[in-house]
Structures are given as C-alpha cells and as structure tokens.
Amino acid sequence: MDKNQYLRNLVKPEGLVDVVLDTDAYNEIDDQFAISLIMKMPEKFNVKALYAAPFFNGHSTSPKDGMEKSYYEILNLLKLMGKSDFTSVYKGSDDYLKSETEANFSDAAKHLVNLAKNYSPTNPLYVLAIGAITNVASALIIDPSIAENIVIVWLGGHAFHWRDTKEFNMYQDVAAARVVFNSSAPLVILPCFGVVSAVTTSRYELEHWLKGKNNLCDYLVQHTIDEAESYAKGKPWTRVIWDITTVLWFVMDMDQKIVSAPLPEYDFTYNFNHNGKPITYVSYINRDKAFEVLFDVLANR
Numbered sequence: 001m002d003k004n005q006y007l008r009n010l011v012k013p014e015g016l017v018d019v020v021l022d023t024d025a026y027n028e029i030d031d032q033f034a035i036s037l038i039m040k041m042p043e044k045f046n047v048k049a050l051y052a053a054p055f056f057n058g059h060s061t062s063p064k065d066g067m068e069k070s071y072y073e074i075l076n077l078l079k080l081m082g083k084s085d086f087t088s089v090y091k092g093s094d095d096y097l098k099s100e101t102e103a104n105f106s107d108a109a110k111h112l113v114n115l116a117k118n119y120s121p122t123n124p125l126y127v128l129a130i131g132a133i134t135n136v137a138s139a140l141i142i143d144p145s146i147a148e149n150i151v152i153v154w155l156g157g158h159a160f161h162w163r164d165t166k167e168f169n170m171y172q173d174v175a176a177a178r179v180v181f182n183s184s185a186p187l188v189i190l191p192c193f194g195v196v197s198a199v200t201t202s203r204y205e206l207e208h209w210l211k212g213k214n215n216l217c218d219y220l221v222q223h224t225i226d227e228a229e230s231y232a233k234g235k236p237w238t239r240v241i242w243d244i245t246t247v248l249w250f251v252m253d254m255d256q257k258i259v260s261a262p263l264p265e266y267d268f269t270y271n272f273n274h275n276g277k278p279i280t281y282v283s284y285i286n287r288d289k290a291f292e293v294l295f296d297v298l299a300n301r
Helices: 003-008 030-039 063-080 107-116 134-142 144-149 174-182 203-209 215-232 244-248 287-300
Strands: 017-023 045-052 089-091 125-129 150-155 187-190 255-260 278-284
Touching (some): 030 063, 030 287, 045 107, 063 089, 089 107, 107 125, 107 144, 125 244, 134 144, 134 174, 144 150, 150 244, 203 215, 203 287, 215 287, 244 287
Parallel strands (some): 017 125, 045 089, 150 187, 187 278
C-alpha cells in the first residue's frame, strides 16, 4: 500500500469494522471483559473470529495447556452471553515461536491467513491481540502479503519510558513481537506499565455497577474478586482490566501519536536506534471514561 493509505490505517476507523480477537482468555480476568465487550457491541464490531493464544503461568502447565484452557474459556463466555451459536472460535499455537522465520501452523494462524485475503488496504481486517502475539506472527510468516490487508492493535510491552519491556504478552514470545514490529502491517500499540496500567477497578466498583445485572456480569465480578483475593489475602486491592483498551481504542478518544517503531530485543529492552515503520503509540487513556463505556455495555445489553 502507498504511504498515505498506510498512515490512514493507523487512525481510529469510523463505522462498523471487521475484527478478529486473539486472546489468552484463561490467563487472568481482563481478557474475559474484553471478549464480552467486543461481542456486545455489534453496532461497531463485526467479529469474524476468536482465537485462543498460548500462555504459561500459574494457571497453566504449558503454553499448550494455556491455549487449550483459553479456548474453552472463550466457549464458556459465549454461553454466558447467550451466543453459543457463534462458532468461529479457533485453537491457536501450542507453543511459542522457535525462530523469527518458522511459523506455528495452528488453526488460528491458518484461518487468519485465509480470512485476511478477503480484505485490502482500503478495507482492512482489524486484528486485536491481547496475549502473546504468536498466532498473528505465525500468520505473517506463512503469508507476508496479508500485512497490507490487516491492522494490528496489540496490548503488549511497556511504555517507551519504562525501564524494560518485560511485560507478559511481550516476554513470552519476543520472536513473535519482532516479527510483528518488522512486518509491513500497520500497528497500534497500547503499552502496559506506564499507560494502560491506569485502567484499574475495585471490588466495590464492580459490585456497584455490575453485580446482579445478568449471569455474565455476575461471573465477571465474582471471578475478578476471587482472583484478587487469592493474592491480596485481605489487604486492599485494585485490578487492572487493561485488555479492554484494545476494544475501547475504536470507540473512545485516547492520547496517541505516530512514532517510528523501535525493535523489541531479547534482553527485554527496546532498540530505539531501529529505523522502524510508523506505528500508533497510545500514551494516555481516560480511566473513568473507559469504565463508563465498559459498565454500560456489560450491564445493559
């Protein structure tokens, strides 16, 4: 695509958009909010598919186990929403990339390749990613030509002023992040610590706005409380619901700027001497507005 079209694709689009969401849904509690939000806004999002991403932490025994649990958590959320008829849910990679040139041929990656071929620079498919970006990187390795047909919106890494890039989505698969940053696909980055980390909520706010509204809301509230109490152990807590910001980027104003992409390095830093492609870098999000949108959609639809 030409430079002007590329830059247009870094700007929040108007109207209905076709999207896929790549998510490590069982990893924590914020993915569930993001999935619920995007599925409950059909006036803005035509959701073409949901992809399960790998993850490995205390909630899984391996990246494959994390991906499998995420797949079934997506199905669980769809059931709670009364959307079990949505069947475009695909299992992703069962491991991280072994190199920057070797794809993992998962159902999710193959579906993304085939789906993206139906789009164009002037009518792109938006790829929202809220986990390790293995599936998206694999699709770009399988067929680099799809880069001009998609726009990637990723919650990954930390703010550029932060001391490192050792953020869960980034450090799990640095090779995949490098593939995405080095690709020609337009990229929107929502950094975690230093930017999106402001999007926090508490037990009392969740109970006030969501408890008793519907089965989905009750599940989200209780799941969040249970997760938080498991580590807070009676002490004060708030939880970051940062994954929702990839969805909210399309529907609310955020402070952002076009910058030259740095390159994620394997030592968990950014190489700012890398003369990378222009990307959209989100630098500030109005926390109260974010939750105003989230609570209204989840409680009233």
